[in-house]
Amino acid sequence: MSIDFQLNVDQTPVQKIAHPMLAENNITLFVKRDDLTHPLISGNKWRKLKYNLHYAHKNKIHNLLSFSGAFSNHLYALAGASRLFGFNTEVIVRGPELDANNPCLKFASACGVKLTPVNRITYRKRYEQDYLSELQTQRPDSLIIPEGGSNQLAMKGVIELAQSLPPTDQVWCAVGSGGTLAGLIEGLPNSTQIYGVAVLKQANYLNDEIQKLSLKAKRQDNWHLFTEYHYGGYGKFTDELWQFCQSMRAQLPLEPIYTGKLLFTIFSQIKQGVIKPNTRIMAIHTGGLQGLTGLKYRKLI
Known part of the structure; x- marks a missing residue:
């Protein structure tokens, strides 16, 4: 029996985000809506x-x-x-x-x-x-x-994601085990700056994991893993972060464990002036919205 493993995932849309901070700094922020790949396998x-x-x-x-x-x-x-x-x-x-x-x-x-x-x-x-x-x-x-x-077989799928993206100055993703960031490094041109936001504490070890998965990560310096924006650690978040997720809800569904942390960090970097005016950014929405049900079950939101 032949099985179709494609699911048309490269058809997921790219959404442009509107926000006063983006307009004030002339920064363009796109989100690759991979949360829409499939109802169960997001x-x-x-x-x-x-x-x-x-x-x-x-x-x-x-x-x-x-x-x-x-x-x-x-x-x-x-x-x-x-x-x-x-x-x-x-x-x-x-x-x-x-x-x-x-x-x-x-x-x-x-x-x-x-x-x-x-x-x-x-x-x-x-x-x-x-x-x-x-x-x-x-x-x-x-x-x-x-x-x-995250393994070498996984890399092939993330490379496909990378190669489906329109050109931008920067590509950002949340990082749990390192595979998504490693695949982006492998699949994107060297001229693109690639950033990961680790969602767990003490995540410096992920730099080694990323370099094990990606040979390009070992020999080029167009990527960086932020380890200080975990907002309390894996599965944890601050009130300010959750309020940000809720404020974005009209445009973009977010959970505070992965993509919420990612977007909140990007906006923090813009506010601090680290991300310069006229920058074009692509953020990967890596799904995980089912996690909101678990947070509600534990009465965390």
């Missing part, structure tokens, strides 16, 4: 999963294994993709217990995903080769996809 998660799923299908691998937190966009998208394309999927979830009422976990279960909770000590091993080899031995018929989906 944003950069589809970009990263596409060629992992294609590889599995081509090699007649029907079982997938991955890792995630309990409210993860990766978990949600992988569950949706598994349901849509007929994969048997197991996700090792940072636990140690599962909340049966968690909306993200409920969705994954409804899609047929096997959820295996582990304690945090075990979960920290998810990048260790010995642990991954043990899992592969236990599940020889499974393709292991890393947390967040």
Whole structure:
């Protein structure tokens, strides 16, 4: 059976943002609306999963294994993709217990995903080769996809995103595991300045991860990862950031975990005069709007 893994994702629109601060500084801000890729497999998660799923299908691998937190966009998208394309999927979830009422976990279960909770000590091993080899031995018929989906197969999908963008001076994205920024570095011309905003604390290690994924990142200096704009850490945000997300709602749906942090940082850089007048900026909306349901469930918004 042939499966169409395209979903016309390159058809997602580019939206020009209107804002007094942009007009005052003669700055043009576009947003690539990858939140509109697919109702279940949104944003950069589809970009990263596409060629992992294609590889599995081509090699007649029907079982997938991955890792995630309990409210993860990766978990949600992988569950949706598994349901849509007929994969048997197991996700090792940072636990140690599962909340049966968690909306993200409920969705994954409804899609047929096997959820295996582990304690945090075990979960920290998810990048260790010995642990991954043990899992592969236990599940020889499974393709292991890393947390967040960032691997070399994922790069192909993000490079497609990069090559679909119209020319601008700068391209910005939120960064969780590094794959999206690495793919943009690979796929964009050297003349484009590329910026990532890390959404978690103590994220300097991501510079090494990005350079492992992208050979170009090792030899060129047209990119930078901001690690100081995490607004409290992963899954955390300030009142000011949330108010900004709400103020943008008439133009652009935002959540305060990824793209909200990204746009808020861009506007902060404009306000500080770091981004100069007459600059043309492209920001990638990497989806994740399902996360708003989880924030409401936890009474954080």
